[in-house]
Structure formats: C-alpha cells, structure tokens
Amino acid sequence: MAAEWGYSPTNGPDVWARLFPQAGGARQSPVDICTSIASSDSNLEMKKLTFAYESQSDLRILNTGHGWKVEAPQSGSRLEGGPLGEDIYQLEQFHCHWGETSAEGSEHTVDGRAYAGELHLVHWNTTKYQSFAEAAQHPDGLAVLGVFFDVGNESNDEIEKIVSTLSEIKFKGQFTDIPDVIDPTTFLPSGLGYWTYLGSLTTPPCNECVIWIVYKEPITVTEEQVTYH
C-alpha cells in the first residue's frame, strides 16, 4: 500500500516524485512569487480577465484530510480572458489551504512571505475538454484563482458560512451541506491585479495542468476563520 503522501520529511514534497513522477516536472507549483522579476505582459492588460458566477445554496463541503473542499460545479459560470486565450473555463470546486498558525499556511509565497492561508477557486476548460478529470490531463486544462488570506479584526461573512459547518466534518472523508447561499464572487479581493504562470496541482499527483492566477491583494479573515483544527 503506497504510503499516504503528506507534509512530513518522510512523505512530503521532497519525496512525492518517488510515487508521483509528475512531481519532479519542470512546471511544479506552488512557487515563491518574486515580485522583482515578475514581468507585466501588455497582452494580459488588453485581454481583461473576466468572471461570472452563480449564487448557490446547499453546496456540499468535504473534509479532504488536508483541508476543506466545496463541490461547486457551475455550468453557468465563466472565467475567461487574461492568460486564458480564447477558451472558457467553468467553476468546479473551491478549497482552502491553511497552517497550524496564522504565520503560515498559504501554498504560494510572495518574496518569501507566506500568508495565513490561500483559497483556490478551481475551473476547467470547457471549450476543449469534456470533463474536469479529462481537463486535468492537459497543460491548459485547469485555471485556478488563488486568493491569499490575511488575518485581521474583521471576519469574512462568506468564509464564515463555510467554517461554521466545520464542526460537523471533523474527520477526513466526512461531508455536509452548507445551507447558506454562497456567491464565489465575494471571495475575490477588490483590487483585481494578479500574477499568472503555468504550473501544476500543488498536491499529488501534481499534474502539470494548471494556469495559475494569483491575486496580489489578500482578503481579510479572522484568526479563528483560518486556524481551526
């Protein structure tokens, strides 16, 4: 039985490639975003990144063992423009990465700085592929919006709708429904500047199938919202 991958010295990112060959690839995520060498691309400014989401209630939230994931397939959603060429991407799910303390937890870092957490809004290329699983096998298959969490005094009402259900799914594999209406648009920061690069899933099997779009501006959450155990 293959050892469960994780983040310890014996099963963490440094040894993932033994079990998951793609983890040793040339476009692996996450990365440290060095703002001094990030170049601005006039093409991206010409093709504005646009998104449209639906509000949904009764979304299923799952304890993945590495965080929470909300299944949110939205055939009426659209993410397009910016680095996504002419293709339309559709929301599939969103999930969160956080750490033991609010001093760390994000997957990407900015000039070596980690944030308290990072929300990933996951989309797949419905122009070219027939399913999410198929899209995850192609270099332009997925587009993930990354939003950093900064810890502050004001809680985020939309995140609260999610974390308020976590007491019901304390263990890996447990799931429950979120009764409230969730609008993914509210997770995005007001400033819509972003960094983008071609990367991969940040966890095994580390497929190199993700166009990453990481917003520069974090959203504010409270300590409780991002360091629950």
Ligand SMILES: CCc1cc2c(cc1OS(N)(=O)=O)CC[C@@H]1[C@@H]2CC[C@]2(C)[C@@H](O)CC[C@@H]12
């Ligand atoms: C982008 C969000 C995402 C999707 C997937 C993983 C991890 C992911 O999170 S992340 N942090 O955005 O990279 C790990 C399991 C992967 C899945 C994509 C689809 C698969 C590759 C399946 O085909 C089999 C294993 C699946």
Ligand SMILES: [Zn+2]
């Ligand atoms: Zn993620």
